[in-house]
Amino acid sequence: MNRKKFIKTSSLLMAGGLIGPQIACSSSSENKAEMLRKNWAGNYTYKAEKLYEPSSLTELQELVKKLDKQKALGSTHCFNNIADSPQNQISTRKLNKVLGIDKEQKTVTLEAGIRYGDFAKELDEAGLALHNLASLPHITVAGACTTATHGSGVSLGNLATPVLAFEMVKPTGEIVQIDRSNPEFYGLLVGLGAVGIITKITLQAEDSFQVRQDVFQELPLESLANHFDEIMSSGYSVSLFTNWLDQKISQVWVKRRTDKELVDLGSDFFGAKAAERNLHPIVELSAENCTEQMGMPGPWYNRLPHFKMGFTPSGGEELQSEFFVPRENAVDAILALEKKRESINPELMITEIRTIAADEFWMSPCYKQDSVAIHFTWKQHAKEVMAILPMIEAELAPFAVKPHWGKLFTVSPETLHARYSKYPDFLALAEKFDPKGKFRNSYLDLNIYG
Numbered sequence: 456m457n458r459k460k461f462i463k464t465s466s467l468l469m470a471g472g473l474i475g476p477q478i479a480c481s482s483s484s485e486n487k488a489e490m491l492r493k494n495w496a497g498n499y500t501y502k503a504e505k506l507y508e509p510s511s512l513t514e515l516q517e518l519v520k521k522l523d524k525q526k527a528l529g530s531t532h533c534f535n536n537i538a539d540s541p542q543n544q545i546s547t548r549k550l551n552k553v554l555g556i557d558k559e560q561k562t563v564t565l566e567a568g569i570r571y572g573d574f575a576k577e578l579d580e581a582g583l584a585l586h587n588l589a590s591l592p593h594i595t596v597a598g599a600c601t602t603a604t605h606g607s608g609v610s611l612g613n614l615a616t617p618v619l620a621f622e623m624v625k626p627t628g629e630i631v632q633i634d635r636s637n638p639e640f641y642g643l644l645v646g647l648g649a650v651g652i653i654t655k656i657t658l659q660a661e662d663s664f665q666v667r668q669d670v671f672q673e674l675p676l677e678s679l680a681n682h683f684d685e686i687m688s689s690g691y692s693v694s695l696f697t698n699w700l701d702q703k704i705s706q707v708w709v710k711r712r713t714d715k716e717l718v719d720l721g722s723d724f725f726g727a728k729a730a731e732r733n734l735h736p737i738v739e740l741s742a743e744n745c746t747e748q749m750g751m752p753g754p755w756y757n758r759l760p761h762f763k764m765g766f767t768p769s770g771g772e773e774l775q776s777e778f779f780v781p782r783e784n785a786v787d788a789i790l791a792l793e794k795k796r797e798s799i800n801p802e803l804m805i806t807e808i809r810t811i812a813a814d815e816f817w818m819s820p821c822y823k824q825d826s827v828a829i830h831f832t833w834k835q836h837a838k839e840v841m842a843i844l845p846m847i848e849a850e851l852a853p854f855a856v857k858p859h860w861g862k863l864f865t866v867s868p869e870t871l872h873a874r875y876s877k878y879p880d881f882l883a884l885a886e887k888f889d890p891k892g893k894f895r896n897s898y899l900d901l902n903i904y905g
């Protein structure tokens with residue numbers, strides 16, 4: 456039985472919002488193995504025995520209060536065990552409504568389990584937009600905020616930065632409302648699932664805008680090194696893609712708002728040539744599912760992500776890692792990794808390089824630091840990839856590298872703690888909000904409590 460079929464069968468067998476393997480499984484051991492629930496990429500099998508899918512706030516509060524060990528589960532797009540629990544997972548899949556759009560205040564209030572792709576069009580139709588999106592729109596708003604998920608843009612903060620307020624269920628089942636006036640706001644929102652289950656989020660939106668996307672190919676690495684800031688500032692949001700070979704950045708995606716004065720980028724962009732057709736970041740793959748390029752203007756939600764809303768990006772046969780360094784060290788960091796191309800390339804599908812503006816979230820890798828993020832989409836060869844990561848982390852250690860919380864890394868807890876100046880405050884906050892450790896799992900035990 457495949458994963459889709461399992462989910463369908465399981466929902467038929469669902470009782471009171473609980474999907475338990477003990478209910479859904481047939482007796483054969485082979486089927487039992489197939490019934491194991493995995494993350495989106497399929498590289499991690501959740502150990503939590505039970506999965507609950509509450510469809511109301513009250514139902515969720517009761518579960519949180521009643522259950523012992525538990526963890527919120529969004530759209531399962533993390534590549535590690537951050538969303539797992541030794542006992543129970545509580546999916547926010549059914550908490551997915553738009554609760555209100557305030558055109559005057561330019562805000563949108565959402566249930567936390569909604570995915571960006573599920574409300575972006577409605578927001579746009581109300582004349583509003585979000586400042587930025589991640590590369591794909593299939594992730595939940597709460598899952599993205601709590602792991603400091605980001606897009607690209609020198610002046611654009613991560614996806615938690617437009618949050619004005621949120622509602623969270625504490626381990627006791629009580630609800631707390633937290634807004635920016637609360638001194639703990641910046642500790643709790645990027646909370647790695649350690650402090651509570653977020654149920655409602657209000658985002659600051661802005662007037663809707665259109666974006667055009669122009670792609671350039673074969674940017675010489677030397678040109679990038681000499682003009683990094685100019686290149687990354689040439690658009691509202693810029694992404695670089697490379698396989699690290701040939702001293703080239705294979706593609707530069709420049710996303711520009713059409714409500715700003717636009718200069719003609721020409722056909723020669725710092726030595727890169729304008730693409731003559733839509734491209735997939737991996738040039739050999741079909742661009743059918745990628746957002747429209749070739750300078751064709753379109754709504755923000757159809758240009759800021761790389762992949763179209765209505766489309767599932769791939770079967771998930773990949774792994775991902777991503778490393779943040781201060782933007783001022785971007786070129787040195789990129790050149791350090793380029794020297795390791797022979798080790799990196801065989802396991803690599805593609806690297807993406809993006810910029811993120813500094814923010815105030817205690818556990819954000821961009822806390823008070825304009826950053827560049829160097830991302831790796833790997834082949835799904837876990838053993839080989841895990842063997843490469845320490846080398847990458849060592850190359851980037853001089854820049855106090857921080858890994859993406861939701862992707863694969865091997866940086867030690869001690870090193871992580873030393874690189875987060877607000878770590879002691881976050882630890883105290885986690886202990887205060889979850890004194891009995893209901894939300895603790897092996898990921899938090901290692902990386903936060905360890």
Ligand SMILES: Cc1cc2nc3c(=O)[nH]c(=O)nc-3n(C[C@H](O)[C@H](O)[C@H](O)COP(=O)(O)OP(=O)(O)OC[C@H]3O[C@@H](n4cnc5c(N)ncnc54)[C@H](O)[C@@H]3O)c2cc1C
Nearest residue numbers: 527529530531532533589590595597598604605648653861
């Ligand atoms: C194809 C692909 C592309 C990606 N692109 C990007 C990208 O462009 N930029 C980027 O930064 N990352 C990217 N990611 C990583 C991804 O966005 C993050 O890992 C994000 O956390 C996934 O959200 P999710 O809803 O799937 O969360 P899950 O993986 O389900 O959970 C992640 C964490 O959030 C917690 N959580 C979930 N819901 C709640 C809640 N309601 N309250 C409290 N905690 C909660 C979970 O407990 C867990 O700790 C990508 C991942 C994939 C697979």
